[in-house]
Amino acid sequence: MHPEDNQRVGSISRSLVWRQVVIIVSTVCVFAVGFHYLLVRPALSELIEKHFQAxxxxxxxxxWCVFGYVEEALRVNRERMRVGGFDFGDYRQFNTRFAPLLRQNAWISSALYxxxxxxxxxxxxxGNDAWTNRLSGLPGANGRSRYLDLQGTEVTREEWRDIGYDPRQRPWYxxxxxxxxxxxxxWTHPYAFFTTREPGITASLRWQAEDGHVRVLAIDVLLRDLSAITAEIGIDTNGKVAVMTDDGRLLAAPELQGTRTEDLHTALMQPVAVNGQPYLAASYAAWKRSGSPEDRILSYLVGEEKWLARxxxxxxxxxxxWITSMIPADKFSILHGGALSALGGLGLLVLAGGITMALSLSRRFSQPLEFLAAVSKRIGRLEFENGATVKTRWLEVNRLAAAQSQMRSLLKGATQRLEGTxxxxxxxxxxxxxxxxMANRELQSFSYSVSHDLRAPLRAINGYSTLLxxxxxxxxxxxxRSHLARIRTASEKMGELIDGMLELAQLARKELDPVKVDLSEMAREVVEELRGASPDRQVRVDIEPDLTALADATLLRNVxxxxxxxxxxxxxxxxxxxxAFGKVQQQDEAAYFVRDNGAGFDMQYAGKLFQPFQRMHRDSEFAGTGLGLASARRIVERHGGRIWAEAEIGKGATFWFTLGSY
Known part of the structure; x- marks a missing residue:
């Protein structure tokens, strides 16, 4: 130990004395507050738990009165429709069966079949015995839907609308x-209903009819009527109850008094952080910070006021x-008290004897510990020669010495084995x-061999078909002649596939040469080449200016x-x-995008998009090899980035990519 270490670290004797004093004082304090923390606080916690549980x-x-009723109504009406049969064109029969259900339950807005x-x-x-029927998918309707407005059972208006509606695309189906x-x-996730745009959730079930077709029956439940339920529930007089989603959207408001219907519609399905009720936003934020626990009481601040939530x-x-219960913490005032003065006197009586005992113990205890500390330093320097044994009156010190000797032997053997390993x-x-x-060299040789061996018969096929x-x-x-043309087209297609396969294989071997690249200029050059290849096409292209990146210019141009x-x-x-080509800053990285309004694709197949030979369209629609996006993905990943896509059929696609640390 250096001399300055002696100045910073106290001796063991003084340390033992002060620890004895601390133990005595701590004991008094523990007894003083023990009643509070062992009796009062658990009772208070149990009271709070009971309030939240209730x-x-x-x-x-x-x-459950709502959801259970809806589920049972679906099952009962499914059995009636299964037994009695039902004609999709007979809306009056459907209305006769389901209108009473909607009249009797305000929180049910519609029924669907x-x-x-x-x-x-x-x-x-x-409302007011006014109804609307929508009939979709009727024979000869050419995709249009028939709308009927009724007052009671009398039709007041009828029209056909082309809304592009297919029930099979709806989440409840x-x-x-x-x-x-x-x-x-x-039960669906909460969403805005197609017809009314009101927020709600839909319950649905299915069955197979005798004709082999699948039937689906569904009931829409309005969220605004669920708010009437939560507004009636509270924890004491100041407590609130709400219903939320995992991502913090409000499904049932905690209070309705003074709330306009328009304001309620605006608040529902919106994040609680923007609905104007700070105790809701603060409770959700505290819940997320705590790891989204279930059935656990959380404490948080709303301004300067402390609240509790579960x-x-x-x-x-x-x-x-998620059922969210909230209440101000001052509802449960914590009682304070203790007997510190009485315990303090007892502590002073014990203090003098404790100090005397500590001084005596410290002198006997410090000497063997200092010896063991010196031996430990030698072990730390990997000096494993045998050290002298320590024998004292203290069982713990003797055990420490024995353990140190065993550790020295084990470390010596482990060091020797580690060197060999x-x-x-x-x-x-x-x-x-x-x-x-060697494997890499064989792979490269194989790639060139495959290229040569496959190209030779292709050239022969193409040449002989041309001569013929x-x-x-x-x-x-x-x-x-048509067969000959198909032969030549197929051979050219195979040539393109071979080129793509070789390019894809070479991407893994090419050394990256990162330089500052003008992406905007590079994109303009690519577009000019495309315009030169298709001079008759009129395409609007927007390229964000001054986009630069540190990357391999050749590979990035390929992307x-x-x-x-x-x-x-x-x-x-x-x-x-x-x-359009541009850039968006996403947190700590730049994301580049290429967007079009073309054919798009179905996002359920997006997982196969960047795999070799996987295409979203047939060759008869759009030609291609299925290797371009695989190459782009490999290049982006070599730069430490990632690539993904977003699309919708008939509305185009957006491809995103980042370049990692480049």
Whole structure:
């Protein structure tokens, strides 16, 4: 130990004395506050827990009165419709069956009936015995929907609307098809209803009719009526109860008094952080910070006021809701008190004896510890020679000395084994490195060999088919000439595939040469090449100026050529094609994008988009090899970035990529 260490660190004797004093004082303090923390605080916690549990149970019971009733109504009416049959065109029969259900339950806004042929019948209550029927998928309707407004049972207005509606694309229909059996009921995530745009959730179930077609029956539940339920529940007089989603959207408001219907519609389905109720936003933020616990009471601040909250999960088949109970903490005032003065006197009596005992113990205890500390330093320097043993009156010190001796022996053996293991590992690494280098050379040789061996027969096929067409073309009929053309097209396609495969294989071997690249200028060059190849096309192209990046210029041009080329190709059937290239700052990284308004694709197949030979469209629609996006992905990943896509069928696609630390 250095001299300055002696100045900073006290001796063990003084340390023991002061620790004895601390123990005595601490004991007095523990007794003084023990009553509070062992009796008063647990009782208070139990009281708070009971209040929150009662609130949660009341909310569960009331919500189940709604959700359970809806599920049972679906099952009962499904059995009636299964037995009695039903005609999609007979809206009056449907209204007769479901209008009483909607009249009796304000929180049910509509009933829907659909099948796997795209037919659907909707009954929507508009209040004051006013109703709307929508009939979709009718024969001869050419995709239009028939709308009927009724007052009671009399039709007051009828019109046909082309709304592009297909019930099979709605979440309640898709959810019903995923059910394991016909007894189950599926609940959607909260969403805005297609017809009224009001926020709500939909329950649905399915069955298979005698004709083999699948039928789906659904009921819409309005969120604004769930708010009436939560507004009636509270924790004492100042408590609040709300229902939220996992991502913090409000489904049932905690209070309705003085709230306009328009304001309630605005607040529902919105994040609680923007709904104007700070205690809701603060409770959700505290819940997220705590890791989204269930059935645990959380403490948080609303301004300078302390609040308590608990989140209880409410699971429906297909979605998960959270019952949120909140109350100001001052409702439960914590009682303070103690007997510190009485315990203080006892502590002073014990203090003098404790100091005397500590001084005596410290002198006997410090000497063997200092010796063991010196031996430990030698072990730390990997000096494993045998040290002298320590024998004292203290069992613990003797055990420490024995453990130190055992540790010295174990470390000595482990060090010797580690040295041998390191030598063996170095040999294995050298062998593996040599094998990997040989494998890479064989892979490169194989790639060039495959290229040569595949191109030779392709050139022969192409050459002989050309000679046959030139020398014998006038003697062949139209069908034979068509077959020759297909042969030449197929051979050219195979050539393109070979080029793509070689390019994809070479990307993994090419050394990166990062330089500052003008992405805007590079994109303009690619677009000019595309315009030169298709001079008749009129495409609007927007390129954000002054975009630069540190990357390999050759490889990055390959990425832009593939992405802009795809945007150019897949927008060729669009009446007014538009392509955009730009950048968006996402947190701590820049994301570049190429957007078009072309054919788009179905996002459920997006996982296969960047795999070799995977295409979203047939060759008859858009030509291609299926290797361009795979190459782009490999280049982006070599730069430490990532690439992904967003699209919608018929509305275009947006391809994003980042370049990592480049």
């Amino acid at each position: 609130s949660s149970d009341a909310a569960r019971d009331k919500l 659909a099948d796997d042929e795209g037919r659907e019948l909707l009954l929507l209550e508009r 898709a959810g019903a098809l995923k059910l394991k059996n016909e007894r189950e009921v599926h 989140f209880d999960g409410y699971k429906l088949n297909g979605t998960h809701l 390191n030598e063996e590992l170095e040999k294995r690494v050298a062998v593996r490195t040599q094998e990997l280098e 067409e030139e020398d014998w073309g006038d003697r062949l009929d139209e069908e034979a 832009l050529s593939n992405l802009l080329g795809n945007a150019w190709k897949y927008s060729e059937k669009t009446p007014a094609p538009e392509i």
